[in-house]
Amino acid sequence: MSADPIDTRRLDHYVSTAPFDPYSVEQMSPEQERYFMASQWRMMWWKLKRHRLAVISAGVLGFMYLTILVSEFLSPYALDSRHIHHIYAPPQGIHLFSDEGFVGPFVYGYDYELNMDTLQRVYTVDKTDIQPIRFFCRGDDYDFWGLFPANLHLACPSEGGTLFLLGTDRLGRDMLSRILHGTRISLTVGLIGITISFILGIVVGGIAGYYGGWIDNVIQRFIEVLRSFPELPLWMALSAALPVTWSPILIYFGITLILGLLDWTGLARAVRSKLLALREEDFCTAAQLMGASPRRIIGRHLLPSFMSHLIASATLSIPGMILGETALSFLGLGLRPPITSWGVLLNEAQNINVVALYPWLMLPVVPVILVVLAFNFLGDGLRDAADPYR
Amino acid sequence: MLGFLVRRIMVMIPTLLAISAITFVIIQLPPGDYLTTLVTELESRGEAIDQSRLQFLRETYGLDKPMIEQYFVWLGGMLTGDYGYSFEYNRPVADVVGDRMLLTIIVSFATIVFIWVVSFPIGIYSATHQYSLGDYGLTFLGFLGLATPNFLLALVLLYFANVTFGTSIGGLMDSAYIDAPWSMGKFLSVLEHLWIPVIVIGTSGTAGMIRRLRANLLDELHKQYVVTARAKGLSPGKVLWKYPLRMAINPFIADIGNLLPQIVSGAAVVSIVLSLPTTGPMLLDALRSQDMYLAGSFLMFLALLTVVGVFLSDLALAALDPRIRLEGGATR
Numbered sequence: 001m002s003a004d005p006i007d008t009r010r011l012d013h014y015v016s017t018a019p020f021d022p023y024s025v026e027q028m029s030p031e032q033e034r035y036f037m038a039s040q041w042r043m044m045w046w047k048l049k050r051h052r053l054a055v056i057s058a059g060v061l062g063f064m065y066l067t068i069l070v071s072e073f074l075s076p077y078a079l080d081s082r083h084i085h086h087i088y089a090p091p092q093g094i095h096l097f098s099d100e101g102f103v104g105p106f107v108y109g110y111d112y113e114l115n116m117d118t119l120q121r122v123y124t125v126d127k128t129d130i131q132p133i134r135f136f137c138r139g140d141d142y143d144f145w146g147l148f149p150a151n152l153h154l155a156c157p158s159e160g161g162t163l164f165l166l167g168t169d170r171l172g173r174d175m176l177s178r179i180l181h182g183t184r185i186s187l188t189v190g191l192i193g194i195t196i197s198f199i200l201g202i203v204v205g206g207i208a209g210y211y212g213g214w215i216d217n218v219i220q221r222f223i224e225v226l227r228s229f230p231e232l233p234l235w236m237a238l239s240a241a242l243p244v245t246w247s248p249i250l251i252y253f254g255i256t257l258i259l260g261l262l263d264w265t266g267l268a269r270a271v272r273s274k275l276l277a278l279r280e281e282d283f284c285t286a287a288q289l290m291g292a293s294p295r296r297i298i299g300r301h302l303l304p305s306f307m308s309h310l311i312a313s314a315t316l317s318i319p320g321m322i323l324g325e326t327a328l329s330f331l332g333l334g335l336r337p338p339i340t341s342w343g344v345l346l347n348e349a350q351n352i353n354v355v356a357l358y359p360w361l362m363l364p365v366v367p368v369i370l371v372v373l374a375f376n377f378l379g380d381g382l383r384d385a386a387d388p389y390r
Numbered sequence: 391m392l393g394f395l396v397r398r399i400m401v402m403i404p405t406l407l408a409i410s411a412i413t414f415v416i417i418q419l420p421p422g423d424y425l426t427t428l429v430t431e432l433e434s435r436g437e438a439i440d441q442s443r444l445q446f447l448r449e450t451y452g453l454d455k456p457m458i459e460q461y462f463v464w465l466g467g468m469l470t471g472d473y474g475y476s477f478e479y480n481r482p483v484a485d486v487v488g489d490r491m492l493l494t495i496i497v498s499f500a501t502i503v504f505i506w507v508v509s510f511p512i513g514i515y516s517a518t519h520q521y522s523l524g525d526y527g528l529t530f531l532g533f534l535g536l537a538t539p540n541f542l543l544a545l546v547l548l549y550f551a552n553v554t555f556g557t558s559i560g561g562l563m564d565s566a567y568i569d570a571p572w573s574m575g576k577f578l579s580v581l582e583h584l585w586i587p588v589i590v591i592g593t594s595g596t597a598g599m600i601r602r603l604r605a606n607l608l609d610e611l612h613k614q615y616v617v618t619a620r621a622k623g624l625s626p627g628k629v630l631w632k633y634p635l636r637m638a639i640n641p642f643i644a645d646i647g648n649l650l651p652q653i654v655s656g657a658a659v660v661s662i663v664l665s666l667p668t669t670g671p672m673l674l675d676a677l678r679s680q681d682m683y684l685a686g687s688f689l690m691f692l693a694l695l696t697v698v699g700v701f702l703s704d705l706a707l708a709a710l711d712p713r714i715r716l717e718g719g720a721t722r
Contacts, residue, residue: 129534141639207448221404221405221408222408223410224405225405225408225412228405228409228649228651228693228696228697228700229409229412229651229689229692229693229696230650230651230652230654230655230658230692230693230696231651231652231655232655232658232659233654233655233658233673233688233689233692234416234672234689236674237416237657237685237689238416240420240677240678240680240685241416241420244418299537319537323539324540325535326542327539327541327659330541330659331659331662331674332678333677333678334675346542346545350663351546352545352548352549352552353552355545355548355549355552356549356552356553359549359553362545362546362549365542365545365546368539368542369537369538369539369542372537372538372539373533373534373537376533376536376537377533
C-alpha cells in the first residue's frame with residue numbers, strides 16, 4: 001500500500017583502512033626507485049658499464065690476473081727446463097690439418113742444422129714429423145706455488161716431441177712458458193707497489209690537507225723535491241744500491257718498495273687538494289661540533305667522499321710501475337733470475353744483433369703493451385665513472 | 391718581475407740543497423766508501439795498491455771524516471766544479487763526463503721542441519674536429535704512444551732498421567766525429583742523427599700533450615664568449631686563433647714541469663738502448679760498477695736540469711700569461 005519509506009538510515013561513515021600516504025602522488029615506480037636510491041658505487045658501476053673499452057680492458061686484466069694463479073699448469077714446460085738441442089728454435093705453429101687430412105691440433109717437428117759459415121742455427125720444418133699436442137697431461141715437474149710438487153699441464157708436447165709455440169731462448173727454454181711465469185711477477189709488482197704508494201699517499205696527503213699550516217708547507221716542499229728528480233734514473237740509482245748479497249726474492253720486495261716509495265707524491269697531492277676543499281663543507285663542521293676526532297673525520301667522512309677518484313688515479317699509475325720494473329730489469333738493475341718477469345726476459349733482447357736473428361726474443365713486449373693499454377683504458381673509464389652525478 | 395725572479399730563485403736554493411742531500415745519501419747507500427771498492431777492485435785485478443795515492447784521495451775527499459762533513463766537502467766540490475773522482479776511469483769525474491751533459495741538454499731540448507711542433511697542430515685538429523674519423527684515429531694513436539714504453543719502441547725501431555736497411559740507427563753522430571772537438575760538421579752530424587732518439591723519447595710526451603691541448607681547447611670552445619664571437623660573425627679561423635687557443639695554450643709552457651722529468655727519464659733509458667753518447671749509458675755503467683761519485687754527479691745533473699727547466703718555464707709563463715699576477719700577494 002504505501003511505498004517503501006525513504007531510507008533515512010545514515011550511511012556508515014566510510015573510512016578507508018588503507019594507511020594514508022601523503023606522498024602517494026610522488027610514488028616512484030620500482031625502476032625509478034632503483035635509479036634514484038642507488039648508492040654511489042652502484043651508479044659508478046652503471047656508468048662504467050657504458051664505457052665499453054674499459055669493460056673489455058677489465059676483462060682482459062681479470063683474465064691475466066686469473067692466469068697467474070695457475071701459471072705452472074698453463075705453461076707447457078717448467079720455468080727452467082732447458083732443451084740443449086733446441087737453442088734459439090723458432091716458434092712452432094699449431095696446425096689442424098696435415099697433408100693427409102684432419103689430425104687435430106699438432107705441430108711439425110724441426111730439422112736442425114748449424115750453418116757453418118755464419119754459425120747461425122737453422123731450423124727447417126719437417127712436414128713428415130707430425131707431433132700431436134696432448135692435453136691435461138703429465139709433463140715437466142714443478143712446485144705449484146713453491147708449495148707442493150706436481151706435473152699436470154694444460155698442454156704438453158707429444159712423447160719425444162717439442163712444443164715451442166713462441167720459440168726458445170739462448171738456453172733452449174720455452175718462451176711461452178717463461179712469459180706465462182713472468183706474468184706472475186710483472187703483474188704483482190704493480191699491485192704491491194700501488195698498495196704501498198696508496199697508503200703513503202693517503203696518510204701523508206691526509207695530514208697535509210687536514211692540518212694545513214706549516215706541516216702542509218713542509219710536506220709540499222718535500223714532494224716538490226721528490227718530483228723534480230727524474231723518476232727512472234732515481235729508481236736506477238736506488239735499485240743499484242740494493243745489496244748484491246740479497247736473495248732474489250728480497251730484491252723483488254726491494255724493487256716493489258722502491259717503486260712504491262717514489263710514486264706516492266701524485267696521490268698525496270690529490271688527497272691534499274680534495275681535503276682542503278672538503279674540510280670547509282658543512283658536514284665536516286657538523287662532525288667537528290659533535291666532537292669527532294680528526295682521524296674519524298678524515299677516515300669516516302672525508303676519505304669516502306673521494307675514494308672513487310683515488311682508485312681511478314691509482315689504476316692509472318699502476319702501468320707506470322709495471323713499466324718501471326720492466327725498464328729496470330731490462331737494464332739488468334732490477335729483478336734477477338731465477339725470478340722471471342717480462343723485463344728479465346727482455347734483458348735477453350738487449351743485443352740487437354741477436355734480436356735481428358731471433359726476433360721472437362722480443363715477444364715479451366706484447367704483453368707489456370697490452371697490460372699498459374688495458375690499465376690506461378680501465379683507469380680512464382674509472383675516472384669518468386668516479387663522478388657519476390655529472 | 392724582478393721581485394718575482396728573486397723570490398723564485400730563493401725557492402730554488404733549498405730545493406737544490408735537498409736534492410743534493412738525497413743524492414749524497416744515495417751515493418753513500420752501498421756498503422763501504424768508494425776507496426774500499428777501489429782497493430777490492432785493484433786486488434781482484436792483482437795490481438799493487440799505491441798507499442800514497444789512497445792517502446791522497448782520502449784526504450782530498452775527506453773520507454775519514456764524519457758523514458755530515460763529507461757531505462759539505464762534496465757539496466763544496468760541486469759548487470767549485472770538482473765533481474769527485476771516478477775510480478773506474480781513474481780520472482776526475484769532470485774529465486770523464488766531457489760532452490755528455492751538453493748532448494743530454496741538446497737531446498732533451500730538441501725533444502721538447504718536437505713535442506710542441508707535433509702536438510700543436512694535431513691537438514687543434516682533434517679539438518675542432520671532435521668525434522670525426524681523424525680525431526678517433528689520432529686519439530687511438532695517442533693511446534698507443536702513451537702505452538708503448540719508449541725503450542721498447544727504440545728496440546723495435548732498431549730491429550726494423552736492422553732488418554730492412556741492414557744498418558744500425560744507434561749513435562748520435564758519425565763515428566768520425568766521436569771524440570773530435572766541436573765543429574760545424576760535428577754539429578750537423580749530430581742534427582742528422584738526432585731525429586730518431588727525439589721521436590722515440592718524444593712519443594709519449596706528444597701523446598699526452600695532444601690529449602691535454604684537446605681537452606683544454608674543447609673546454610674553451612664550449613664557453614659563451616665563443617658563441618658570442620660566432621654570432622657576431624667572426625670568421626671561424628679568427629674565432630679560434632684570437633681567443634680560445636690563447637687560453638688553451640698554457641699547458642705547453644706550464645707542463646714543462648711534468649714533461650721535463652719524464653723526458654730526462656725516457657732519454658736515460660732510450661740512450662742506453664740506442665747507445666747515445668749522453669749521460670744515460672754512463673750512468674748505468676757507473677751504477678753497475680758502483681762508481682758512486684760519477685753516478686751521483688749524473689743524478690745531480692739530471693735533477694738540476696729539471697729544476698732549471700721548470701724555473702725557466704715559470705718565467706716564460708709569467709711573461710706570457712697576463713692572468714698570472716706577480717705582485718700583490720695571494721690572489722686566490
